[in-house]
Amino acid sequence: MAFVGLTVYSVINAILGFFVFLGAISTPEHSRPMLIAGTATLVGLGLVAGLVLVLIRRPWTRGIGMGLMIGWALWSICTAGLCTGLNPALYGA
Numbered sequence: 001m002a003f004v005g006l007t008v009y010s011v012i013n014a015i016l017g018f019f020v021f022l023g024a025i026s027t028p029e030h031s032r033p034m035l036i037a038g039t040a041t042l043v044g045l046g047l048v049a050g051l052v053l054v055l056i057r058r059p060w061t062r063g064i065g066m067g068l069m070i071g072w073a074l075w076s077i078c079t080a081g082l083c084t085g086l087n088p089a090l091y092g093a
Contacts, residue, residue, distance in 0.1 A: 001060050005067015009046055013075055017083050032091055039085030046072025
């Protein structure tokens with residue numbers, strides 16, 4: 001079930017990330033709030049929802065919750081935070 005959670009997070013990350021970056025490119029003056037909202041959404045989905053599913057303590061919810069958290073961590077590490085909004089270079093100086 002962890003692979004299911006990882007796959008679900010990856011698909012949602014790809015879709016949400018595409019629209020957030022597309023919106024940030026089209027309206028540069030509003031890009032910072034859009035990136036912050038996208039980052040908060042991905043953190044909420046990956047870590048908060050994952051933790052809630054783990055705390056439900058059923059085998060299938062625990063697996064999916066761990067998969068969501070693993071997906072968030074892998075995307076953050078492998079893309080240096082670009083796909084999850086953690087990279088400070090996204091927000092400019």
